[in-house]
Amino acid sequence: MELPPLAALLGSLLLCCAGLTKGLNITSTNQPMVEKAQGEKVTLPCTFTVAQEDQGPLDIEWVLIPTDNQKKEQTIIMYSVDRIYNNYYEAMNGRVQFTNPDPRSGDGSIDILNLKSADTGTYQCRVKKAPGVESQKIQLTVLVKPTMTKCYIEGSQETGRDLTLKCVSQEGSLLLSYNWRKITGTEELPATSLLNKDTGELSLKNVSEEYSGTYSCVAANRIGTDDCFVVLNVTPPINTAGTIAGAVIGTLLGLFLLAFLVFCCCKKRKEKKYEKEVHHEIRILKVAAIVPLWVQCLPPIWKDMPRLHIIKYQVKTLNVLLVKTQTFHRQSMTSHTRFMISQWYKHEETGCTCPMNFNCGETEVYYEMKYCLFRLYLFSL
Incomplete structure (x- = not known):
């Protein structure tokens, strides 16, 4: 009856001993995801502690894990044998450094300067001091604010027609949202308008001259905003029949003029030929x-x-x-x-x-x- 309590006690002692003998340990708070805006600076944390039994040389290595498993890991920066090596990754030359110039203090965090969208990826900090080895992963996402936003009109700007105001950002991280507003006249969107914030399309049905004015589109995400403008000018329909009739009349007049010129040229040529023949007969x-x-x-x-x-x-x-x-x-x-x-x-x-x-x-x-x-x-x- 006393064996189970004794076994439980022995297990607890073993766990305590195991905890006391544990050496190298990464102490920084685990942040599986970090988001920063393009152009800013980010710090990827990696603090650690060592035990007395960890007598080997200290090695700290940061690597970029590719999304494609068939590609090799890319070393970003490394500390080894009391030296820092930061020229492994050409894309980050001059932009990556250890937060603490002396990583032996227990701080292996790194700073990445002037972030670019290509810096997005999974980074891993690996700390080794024999016999201890520890690692920690961090997912970095570089957000890009909307830029080069363009506004344009799709459809005929005649009264009674349907048209669409479109807004597109050439650059910008996902989760973009678009919002249209009228900034002239009544400064209110027409009652028949339909806005799609995800695609940036503002549909207008059965437009009238009251719809005319300047419209503004604002593209936004968590990092920033960008806007553009477009002028809508709704006009009455063009008299298509009159245009066609005018084109036909103009064509007929052109053909008549061409025929008249050809007739005159032929008549002139015949007259010259006749004069030449008469002159020839007189000469004979x-x-x-x-x-x-x-x-x-x-x-x-x-x-x-x-x-x-x-x-x-x-x-x-x-x-x-x-x-x-x-x-x-x-x-x-x-x-x-x-x-x-x-x-x-x-x-x-x-x-x-x-x-x-x-x-x-x-x-x-x-x-x-x-x-x-x-x-x-x-x-x-």
């Missing part, structure tokens, strides 16, 4: 009028050719002959000139007023040819 008549003056001196084989061909061919021949003879004295023609003229009148049946023996005078023949060429150029070119 002028040339035909002077052809009898010198065509009688042509050889018979040339007389059989069409007049236009005779004109072109004779122009070239007379031009060559004139250029050749101009280099000599006009009153006396050389033997070379006589030869060229004799080639001109080489056929017996020329019917030329000047016979083959040149009794009419070489000078007269020269001037007659020059006169023919001059008149031919004058009227035909």
Whole structure:
């Protein structure tokens, strides 16, 4: 009957002995979660005590535990063999330090300066002084206040239509809430408005001109607020039929003007072509009028050719002959000139007023040819 009390006493003694012999112990209050705003400073606590039997060297290590179990832990800062090592984590270089410059005093807490949203994570403090080893985890959440909030209108701003005022923050921690208010006119939201604080949407039904004004949206979370503005201008519906009719009339006028310009261009071109043809016919008549003056001196084989061909061919021949003879004295023609003229009148049946023996005078023949060429150029070119 006395055995159970004796056993209970022995158990209590063992527990007391175990408590007395316990060495290293982390004494800081367990704070599983810490929240701070971006840009601020946070202190992650880690105070401890050691026992006499803890004779080994003191090691304090802070690590960042990744959310992905497949990744390795990242050492942030460490104290070992009376030295501090704080260049393990590049993302926190210059921003992490021990709160107490001498962690041997029993304070292994750290300060993280100028917090960033990327600093959010689970941190663990590990204290070792052989044979004692203790650790403690802290979840740090860096909150970002709303920033770059934008307001805009979705829908037509015509009377009788439905539209939505939207408000969105580009940055900011979750648990954001949005609130709309009118800051001009009656400064009260329309009776038909419906606000969704989670999405930042303010729905307006069957809007009227009284809805017009400046609206403000305030985005807020536990850290701070940010706002934006938008101007609503409700107007009567546009006369769509009149707009369409005006567009059609304008198009028809444009097409008519284009057709008129094309007609004028074509008419002008026809007139120029007609004038050119008339001028050409007049020129042919002028040339035909002077052809009898010198065509009688042509050889018979040339007389059989069409007049236009005779004109072109004779122009070239007379031009060559004139250029050749101009280099000599006009009153006396050389033997070379006589030869060229004799080639001109080489056929017996020329019917030329000047016979083959040149009794009419070489000078007269020269001037007659020059006169023919001059008149031919004058009227035909």
